[in-house]
Structure formats: structure tokens, C-alpha cells
Amino acid sequence: MTGIDADGIRSAFIDHLAGRGHAVIPRASLVPDDDPTTLFTGSGMQPLVPYLLGADHPAGARLVDSQTCLRVQDIEEVGDNRHTTFFEMLGSWSLGDYFKDVQLRQFWEFLTATVGLDPARIHVSCFIGDEPHGIPKDEESAALWTELFTAAGVDAGQVDLDTEEHAAQVGTGDARIVFYGAKNWWCREGAAERMPVGEPGGPDTEVFYLFPHVKHDPAYGLHCHPNCDCGRFIELGNSVFMEYRRTETGFEPLPRRNVDYGGGLERIAAAAIDSPDVFRISLLWPIVERLEDLSGRTYEDETLAMRVIADHLRGATFLAVDGVRPSNKAQGYVLRRLVRRAVRFAVDLGIEDNFFPHVVPTVAATYASAYPEVAAAADDVVDVLAREEQVFRRTLRRGLERLESHRGSVVTGADLFVLHDTYGFPVELSTEVAGAEGIAVSDTWRAEFDDHMAAQRARSRAATRESG
Numbered sequence: 001m002t003g004i005d006a007d008g009i010r011s012a013f014i015d016h017l018a019g020r021g022h023a024v025i026p027r028a029s030l031v032p033d034d035d036p037t038t039l040f041t042g043s044g045m046q047p048l049v050p051y052l053l054g055a056d057h058p059a060g061a062r063l064v065d066s067q068t069c070l071r072v073q074d075i076e077e078v079g080d081n082r083h084t085t086f087f088e089m090l091g092s093w094s095l096g097d098y099f100k101d102v103q104l105r106q107f108w109e110f111l112t113a114t115v116g117l118d119p120a121r122i123h124v125s126c127f128i129g130d131e132p133h134g135i136p137k138d139e140e141s142a143a144l145w146t147e148l149f150t151a152a153g154v155d156a157g158q159v160d161l162d163t164e165e166h167a168a169q170v171g172t173g174d175a176r177i178v179f180y181g182a183k184n185w186w187c188r189e190g191a192a193e194r195m196p197v198g199e200p201g202g203p204d205t206e207v208f209y210l211f212p213h214v215k216h217d218p219a220y221g222l223h224c225h226p227n228c229d230c231g232r233f234i235e236l237g238n239s240v241f242m243e244y245r246r247t248e249t250g251f252e253p254l255p256r257r258n259v260d261y262g263g264g265l266e267r268i269a270a271a272a273i274d275s276p277d278v279f280r281i282s283l284l285w286p287i288v289e290r291l292e293d294l295s296g297r298t299y300e301d302e303t304l305a306m307r308v309i310a311d312h313l314r315g316a317t318f319l320a321v322d323g324v325r326p327s328n329k330a331q332g333y334v335l336r337r338l339v340r341r342a343v344r345f346a347v348d349l350g351i352e353d354n355f356f357p358h359v360v361p362t363v364a365a366t367y368a369s370a371y372p373e374v375a376a377a378a379d380d381v382v383d384v385l386a387r388e389e390q391v392f393r394r395t396l397r398r399g400l401e402r403l404e405s406h407r408g409s410v411v412t413g414a415d416l417f418v419l420h421d422t423y424g425f426p427v428e429l430s431t432e433v434a435g436a437e438g439i440a441v442s443d444t445w446r447a448e449f450d451d452h453m454a455a456q457r458a459r460s461r462a463a464t465r466e467s468g
Contacts, residue, residue: 004114006265006281009265012110013265016106018064023063025063029323030322031331032046040069040072043262045260052095054256061094061097062093062094076432078312081231082270085311085312087265088265099243100141103241104145108148111236111237116272117272122154122207122209123172125205126203135244138184142177157174158178159172159173159175163182164183164228184206186242199245200258202240202257205238207238209271232276234276237263238262239261265283269281283314288306291349302349304345305348309359317364319335336388339388343389354389354393355389410442412445413445413448413449417448417456420449
């Protein structure tokens with residue numbers, strides 16, 4: 001291992017691609033411009049969709065960046081060794097320029113020569129093909145990977161796995177190159193059969209890093225494989241080869257083929273320090289250490305709580321930097337949920353005093369060189385988030401007491417609505433706390449809660465009409 005930290009990896013990646021003719025483009029806001037279909041920028045390619053679909057980018061045909069991203073759908077998974085709601089995606093693109101041969105070689109060189117990863121611990125996946133749609137197996141990528149492994153003195157067998165379920169049943173044997181089906185096909189709809197006529201898509205090839213000291217958890221299947229969720233493998237990056245377009249009868253080659261590469265900075269940084277735990281990297285560990293100081297407890301003893309708080313405060317900080325403010329709607333609701341979930345876990349750590357002003361500056365300092373706008377806005381961010389923390393702390397105890405009063409009974413959707421409406425508890429937080437405390441929640445709580453929300457909106461509309 002080279003000992004290169006996350007800042008160094010980010011800079012090295014951009015330099016690596018800039019030296020190969022890629023124009024460096026700035027990060028886009030976490031709040032997408034002119035895209036009502038999504039709340040947040042959730043991938044590096046999202047701001048570049050028009051160019052991947054055929055428009056010419058003003059910076060040229062080769063691009064590189066590091067894009068801040070937020071995926072709220074991962075919020076419940078935060079707490080394991082690799083999932084975060086906020087992350088950085090290292091990205092590079094070829095818009096009708098180079099293709100598989102150049103892409104895989106430059107990615108391999110970055111991982112092995114620049115970052116210093118052990119080639120013997122790298123595993124890859126390729127697309128197995130889609131016979132009903134006439135899409136062939138991606139033998140070309142597999143052949144390129146075989147060449148790269150062989151040159152590094154690594155034997156690289158191949159195995160067809162198709163589904164993750166089948167992979168868990170049979171394992172990979174000695175194979176280093178595995179073929180999956182739908183998992184290694186990219187399109188915006190997620191599956192070839194759902195693609196509308198004219199929509200582009202293509203195979204992708206993913207790179208994983210093996211942590212041999214992590215034991216496979218049989219809860220995820222009899223055998224481990226690169227795309228297993230047990231934590232023994234961590235995905236480092238994904239190269240999408242956008243080369244097909246859906247037609248009335250099947251697929252045809254695109255007139256301009258594109259490459260879309262995205263790699264998780266946090267995960268590559270974790271591999272660089274030989275840790276399967278992304279929270280130990282230089283972008284997150286200073287936050288954890290601050291939480292240890294504030295709580296008097298250790299990361300080893302309070303791993304879940306510290307991971308959640310570190311992730312959520314980092315994400316909340318960047319949301320506030322990009323102009324989001326706490327509210328009960330859209331992006332503001334997500335920011336509020338991150339803040340309140342962080343506060344709830346802080347209470348578990350025994351941190352009773354307002355602690356955001358002690359942690360946000362640590363986040364800002366960590367990103368001072370890469371994103372100076374975070375440090376510039378730090379005082380405003382502290383003000384915004386600290387106010388939200390104070391408001392929630394005033395109601396937290398009463399809300400927790402109300403949940404506790406249902407111990408021995410069942411929390412209904414009506415109860416959850418009161419917690420939301422009166423105590424400011426996001427409904428997801430209420431159900432999460434109830435589950436953690438062993439308090440039963442009604443199986444029909446969602447429908448009941450939605451009914452109460454709809455009735456409240458109706459009352460609000462009626463009051464508005466009467467006042468007008």
C-alpha cells in the first residue's frame with residue numbers, strides 16, 4: 001500500500017486523467033438544476049446525462065471530475081462497513097472517443113500503480129449477455145482483464161454466475177473474472193426489457209477488492225462472490241460501455257459509443273489503507289475522533305452510532321452548503337431527517353449538549369483543500385444546523401416518552417402521525433426507534449399514517465379557501 005490518503009487519491013485521479021487529455025469539470029450541486037425527477041445528485045453521471053445521450057459537451061469529448069453525491073435510499077444501510085448516504089464519485093467519460101481498451105488499461109494503472117492496490121486482490125465482473133435481446137456476452141472486456149491480470153503475474157480464470165442467487169449457491173471457485181446478468185447491464189430503467197425505443201444502454205464491468213481477513217457471513221448465502229453483501233468484497237468502480245440503442249425489434253449499435261466510469265472515493269481510500277471500513281479513511285475518521293472526544297466513548301464500543309452521526313453530519317453539511325434548509329418538504333425534509341437522526345444517535349452516546357458546532361468545523365476542515373466553499377460557508381452552516389438541533393432536542397425527550405408509553409401495546413399509524421405532527425418526528429425515525437427499542441408497530445401503520453396526512457392536507461386547503 002502507498003499510504004496515499006483520500007485527498008491524495010482524489011487529486012491523483014484527476015491528474016491521472018487530465019494527463020490523458022481529459023478536461024477537469026467542477027462538481028455539480030447536490031440539488032440538481034432543472035431536473036424535477038430527482039431530489040439529489042445521486043451519481044457522477046447524473047449531471048452528464050444529456051451528453052451521454054448525444055449532446056456535445058462544451059469541454060470536449062474527454063472529461064474527469066469528483067462529484068459529491070447523496071443517496072437517501074441508503075440511509076437505513078448506514079452503519080455497516082461501507083454504506084454512506086453522502087459520498088464522492090470519481091468520474092471519467094469518453095463521449096464518442098476511446099472505448100474499452102483504453103478505459104480498462106487506464107483504470108487498472110490508476111488502481112495498481114498510482115493507488116498501489118495489490119493486483120492479486122482485485123476481482124472483476126462482466127456482462128454475461130442477453131440472448132433474448134440479441135446482446136452478446138462481453139468477451140472483449142474479459143479478454144482485456146485477462147491480459148492485465150496475466151501481465152501482473154495473476155492467474156485469472158472465468159466463471160458464469162448470471163444471478164447473485166446462483167453465485168451464492170455455487171461460489172466462484174478459482175475464477176477472478178465473473179459474469180453476471182442484469183447486475184452488469186446499465187440503462188436508466190434498470191432492465192433491458194423496460195427500456196423504451198430509442199433509449200441507450202450497454203454492458204458494464206465492475207471492479208472489486210478482496211479483504212481476505214474478513215470472514216464470509218453465511219447469512220448472505222452459502223458461498224461468497226464479488227457482489228456478495230457480506231463485506232468481504234467492496235466494489236471500487238464501474239465502467240459502463242454505452243454502445244446499444246433499443247429499437248422496435250431489439251437493439252442496434254449506437255452511432256457514438258460512450259464510456260461512463262464511476263468509482264467510490266471513500267471505498268478506494270479504504271482499500272488503500274487495507275481497511276474494509278470506510279469510516280477509517282481520512283475524510284471520516286477525524287469526525288469519529290471528534291465524537292470520541294465529545295462522548296468519552298470509543299468507536300469500537302459505539303461503532304453504529306458514530307458511523308451514523310459521522311455520515312449524516314457530513315451529508316447535512318454539504319446540503320446546507322448547497323443551499324438546502326430544514327423544512328417539511330423535498331430536500332429540506334431529507335436534511336431535517338439527517339439532522340434529527342444524528343441527534344437521536346448522539347443521545348445514545350450520552351452527548352446531551354448541542355454538539356453540531358463542535359463537529360461541523362471538523363467536516364469543513366477535512367474538505368478545505370478540495371472544496372473551499374465548505375470552509376467559506378462553515379459559520380452559516382453551523383448556525384443553520386445548530387438551530388435545527390436545538391429545536392429537535394426540545395421535543396426529542398417528549399417524543400421518546402410518548403413512544404415508550406406504547407411499550408406492551410402496538411404503535412398505530414395515528415400514533416405516528418401525532419409524533420410527526422406534534423413532536424416533529426419524521427415517521428421513519430419513529431419506526432426506527434420503535435424497532436430498536438422493541439416496541440411493536442402496526443403492520444398497517446403506513447396506510448393509517450397516510451390517511452391522517454391526507455386529512456390534514458384537506459383541512460389545510462379548506463382553511464386556505466375560507467381565509468381567502
